[in-house]
Amino acid sequence: MMENNPYDILGVSQAASKAEITKAVALAMKRKQYPVDVIAKAQKSLMKAEERIIADYLRPLLPTIKRFKYSDLSALAKPAPTLTLLSEYDGLEQALADANQQENLEREPLPIPLSELFSEGMIACKEGRYPKAIKYLEDYCQGCQERNSQNYIQAQMWLIKAYQMGGQLQRAIALSQILRNHPHSQINTWANKILAVLSKEISRA
Numbered sequence: 771m772m773e774n775n776p777y778d779i780l781g782v783s784q785a786a787s788k789a790e791i792t793k794a795v796a797l798a799m800k801r802k803q804y805p806v807d808v809i810a811k812a813q814k815s816l817m818k819a820e821e822r823i824i825a826d827y828l829r830p831l832l833p834t835i836k837r838f839k840y841s842d843l844s845a846l847a848k849p850a851p852t853l854t855l856l857s858e859y860d861g862l863e864q865a866l867a868d869a870n871q872q873e874n875l876e877r878e879p880l881p882i883p884l885s886e887l888f889s890e891g892m893i894a895c896k897e898g899r900y901p902k903a904i905k906y907l908e909d910y911c912q913g914c915q916e917r918n919s920q921n922y923i924q925a926q927m928w929l930i931k932a933y934q935m936g937g938q939l940q941r942a943i944a945l946s947q948i949l950r951n952h953p954h955s956q957i958n959t960w961a962n963k964i965l966a967v968l969s970k971e972i973s974r975a
Contacts, residue, residue: 776812785936787901900936939972
């Protein structure tokens, strides 16, 4: 088991997008708090969906594990290892600029039709790409004029799921509370059920 969780090494949240992770890697290289190989391993763990799930589950356990992990403190007497940055990280300023540009692009409305935003948002959510799903679905809901249409309601339901799985529980709850007041009985019943689940999750957080 790694000593530090990838999220802690890179200083990002569990809802971080790939652009945010890339930016965090460049910043971590500049801070020099961790060796290059540790930062690279953390980046790899968060970029691969199956490894990121493991990091998600291990993160809450780390403080308890670390408390009892070491009893031999003799290593503290050894000189700190020197960190030599590899040549591939010479362009950190450019890497930061590229990551910032990508992050800004993710915030801008996507130049694709509403129908594609809706379908791409659902696909991204099903594939576990929650930051991207949130971006697609938020843009769709913002641009959709037919607020009583079936697609709009479904988009909001998928967005609640993306918020929930992406760790944005407060947003998920706020949107669920809106759907709870919907005149359609099936929709407000669903909203009440998901609100109960979200309330339990946030109480455990």
